[in-house]
Amino acid sequence: MDKVAIVGASLAGLAAVRALRRQSFAGEIVVVGAEPHLPYDRPPLSKDFLTGAVTVTDLALTHDGEDLGADWRLGVTATGFDPRTRAVHLDTGEVIRADGVVIATGARARPIEHLGVHTLRTLDDALALREALKQTGRLVVIGAGFIGAEVASSARKLGWDVTVVESLPTPLAGQLGTEMGEIVSRLHGDHGVRLLTGLPVTGLTGTDRIEAVELADGTRLPADLVVAGIGAIPNVEWLESAGGLAAATSVPGVVATGDCTGSQHWTFALEHPATAVAELLGTDPPVTKPPYFWSDQYGVMIQFAGHHAPGDTVRIVEGDPERRSFLAVYERDGQPSAVLGLNQPKLFTRWRRQLRSAPQEA
Amino acid sequence: MLQPVCPLSEIPPGEAYRWATEPAVAIFHTEDGEVFAIDDTCTHQDASLADGWLEGCEVECPLHASRFDLRTGAVDAPPAKKPVRTHRVEVTDGVVHVELSKEPPNLPPGAKP
Numbered sequence: 001m002d003k004v005a006i007v008g009a010s011l012a013g014l015a016a017v018r019a020l021r022r023q024s025f026a027g028e029i030v031v032v033g034a035e036p037h038l039p040y041d042r043p044p045l046s047k048d049f050l051t052g053a054v055t056v057t058d059l060a061l062t063h064d065g066e067d068l069g070a071d072w073r074l075g076v077t078a079t080g081f082d083p084r085t086r087a088v089h090l091d092t093g094e095v096i097r098a099d100g101v102v103i104a105t106g107a108r109a110r111p112i113e114h115l116g117v118h119t120l121r122t123l124d125d126a127l128a129l130r131e132a133l134k135q136t137g138r139l140v141v142i143g144a145g146f147i148g149a150e151v152a153s154s155a156r157k158l159g160w161d162v163t164v165v166e167s168l169p170t171p172l173a174g175q176l177g178t179e180m181g182e183i184v185s186r187l188h189g190d191h192g193v194r195l196l197t198g199l200p201v202t203g204l205t206g207t208d209r210i211e212a213v214e215l216a217d218g219t220r221l222p223a224d225l226v227v228a229g230i231g232a233i234p235n236v237e238w239l240e241s242a243g244g245l246a247a248a249t250s251v252p253g254v255v256a257t258g259d260c261t262g263s264q265h266w267t268f269a270l271e272h273p274a275t276a277v278a279e280l281l282g283t284d285p286p287v288t289k290p291p292y293f294w295s296d297q298y299g300v301m302i303q304f305a306g307h308h309a310p311g312d313t314v315r316i317v318e319g320d321p322e323r324r325s326f327l328a329v330y331e332r333d334g335q336p337s338a339v340l341g342l343n344q345p346k347l348f349t350r351w352r353r354q355l356r357s358a359p360q361e362a
Numbered sequence: 363m364l365q366p367v368c369p370l371s372e373i374p375p376g377e378a379y380r381w382a383t384e385p386a387v388a389i390f391h392t393e394d395g396e397v398f399a400i401d402d403t404c405t406h407q408d409a410s411l412a413d414g415w416l417e418g419c420e421v422e423c424p425l426h427a428s429r430f431d432l433r434t435g436a437v438d439a440p441p442a443k444k445p446v447r448t449h450r451v452e453v454t455d456g457v458v459h460v461e462l463s464k465e466p467p468n469l470p471p472g473a474k475p
């Protein structure tokens with residue numbers, strides 16, 4: 001294998017470049033990125049970047065002086081793929097042919113098409129939102145998932161009057177289960193943010209600028225700013241000419257990693273590229289850790305690791321939910337399946353380590 | 363100048379001790395019985411590396427999974443980009459002594475100096 005093309009220049013793309021070099025690949029590497037920026041760290045975009053504690057420079061993921069010997073083709077979008085010849089078609093009309101292709105095109109924020117509704121996924125999104133947050137007023141956040149909750153927390157810190165609306169009866173139920181989702185979502189109320197659940201958004205009003213968000217029960221929430229955090233869509237449309245992601249990766253020499261696979265976890269985008277690259281090079285894959293993600297809301301560190309499934313039991317093994325400092329262990333068939341910590345990083349790390357040594361089903 | 367910090371017996375192998383000097387220092391006792399001292403604060407964001415995941419001669423930050431080599435302070439996995447300082451360690455009569463580095467520390471954005 002002499003040449004590898006990596007399509008996607010965010011965390012997973014960068015991790016794939018590093019993994020190739022670490023696994024002794026000495027050939028040519030071309031990285032294609034739709035955004036004009038070198039790889040940067042997305043998690044702070046909804047947190048310290050919005051409040052100004054973290055700058056654009058701080059977000060860079062590449063080290064000063066780090067030479068990975070890769071050809072970075074930034075601001076260029078892949079538009080098509082031919083798996084037989086491993087040819088990546090670009091919006092510039094150029095075609096890149098390689099012996100190996102790593103698909104790492106990530107995902108984009110699910111949009112709400114209305115004037116003045118922000119979403120948050122990219123650095124440019126975050127710069128626009130940070131600018132809009134410079135005044136204060138009434139913010140409505142649509143979606144009480146992690147992004148929505150973090151934006152609410154950051155805006156509250158900046159002095160905004162914040163309302164979060166969620167169509168599901170319990171926020172974060174899919175990620176944390178209903179019991180823990182309910183406890184974690186109490187953080188909003190603790191900090192003077194209204195949380196309205198079980199209420200789908202039925203309309204947005206305002207012509208020149210956003211004026212209000214309307215809910216299924218007839219509630220009208222006046223708003224100066226609206227942010228939608230309603231999920232992500234994998235960037236895989238460019239693979240349609242190849243029959244889709246699954247068909248593309250069924251061809252030897254083509255692998256996929258990161259958020260375009262449907263995962264939404266930062267640590268997956270960090271760690272899985274080494275496995276994908278090992279498959280490409282025919283080397284031994286590294287040991288994988290259980291999924292881990294975190295969120296930072298209202299100064300509370302929320303950490304979760306493992307696989308939660310409906311029917312798991314949850315028990316508090318340390319601390320007190322009322323104090324928003326505790327450790328909860330999820331169990332299935334008497335075995336720990338996942339662990340949740342609020343403001344318990346040390347204990348959480350211990351449990352996370354134990355999860356790895358416990359057998360994990362596929 | 364070597365300063366006495368704590369008896370080695372207070373740090374079981376595989377564990378760490380956070381020495382609350384300014385800035386704080388984390389002292390690790392590896393499973394192999396070696397002792398290392400590095401700055402306790404992750405260079406990416408305010409987190410205590412003494413609370414992290416120690417594996418061999420590497421510690422993973424308990425928050426965001428940045429990894430640091432205890433021997434060199436080098437960062438081995440993002441999001442951190444800058445190394446932590448390492449400090450010279452001597453164990454004398456069962457007591458851990460540390461000589462603080464004279465290099466400037468790489469503290470994260472927003473951390474108290």
